[in-house]
Amino acid sequence: MSLNPGSIDPRTLKELLRLHMLSKSNLLSPASGSSAAEESDDFSELLNGLLAMKEQQDIPPAASLKPALMSMPGFISGNPWLQHRLSASRPTEFEPYIQEASRRYGVESSLIKAVIDAESSFNPDAVSRAGAKGLMQLIDATGQSLGVTNPFDPVQNIEGGTRYLSTLLVKYNGNAGTALAAYNAGPGRVNRLDIKDDDDLAAKLHLLPAETQQYVRKVMDLKQKYEAIV
Structure with missing residues (x-):
């Protein structure tokens, strides 16, 4: 070559x-x-x-x-x-589904678990006031675009949520904090603030909703927790 x-x-x-x-x-x-x-x-x-x-x-x-x-x-x-x-993290009751999604989409299992924990506390039947459903709290339109037909099915929800998280990580060049902000607040809001990476996020985090600010910090803290292998 x-x-x-x-x-x-x-x-x-x-x-x-x-x-x-x-x-x-x-x-x-x-x-x-x-x-x-x-x-x-x-x-x-x-x-x-x-x-x-x-x-x-x-x-x-x-x-x-x-x-x-x-x-x-x-x-x-x-x-x-x-x-x-990819797989080094504390086990959960949905371990096989999480590990499969981690391998398929190249997202660390600890990050997937942290998102699930923050979104639904591992409750597959969770429904938010905004209508987000399941373990990774997928909005119907987002879930359908990812091929999720039953958001309360843990396998489909984790697969779809991880796939979406993976697209955000690619979009923001592997910057996990920025991807999480987009997961919570939506890519449109993040883009309008011209946040392209975690350095931009640190400088402009205060411009995002308080919920998103807390969400990013919480998920990153939880990720460290799940990386403590037992």
Whole structure:
């Protein structure tokens, strides 16, 4: 593969090289028994995909590489370190559904659990005054757009809510606080304030509703709680 350094965003290239070096040091390498050729093939596949996206003027910034990496077939299953980072959190009664959604959409299980805890306190039958339903409190229109036909079904609700959270994380380049603000207040309100990342959020958090301010802090605190593995 011929790679022209000028054809790819320097931040993205830096991130790719970092990942490649991590792979060589076994932090991101496939499970024992996989060959070096397989590692090289995975890396080449990622580079080729990014270069193809560049040709279409749709290359993602480095911060959004994580969701792209997570979506690569076999990438998570072939990397125990990434599996551990995604799934490392205290178990809950909905553990199988949360872990499946975490693997599918590349969202940390601790973040999914924190959102569920803050939204519904793990009550699958919860309904808010605004009509949001289920574990991750999906509005009907949002749920339907995500393929959720029964918001009170834990499997559908967690799958749909995590998918939506994943799209927000991609939209805001992996900035979890900003994604959470958009999850609570809506992307439109966040965009109107020109909040693009967590630095912007810190500077403009006071301009968002008090509920959203409290929500972001609460979810981030809960995320740390669920990362305390027992």
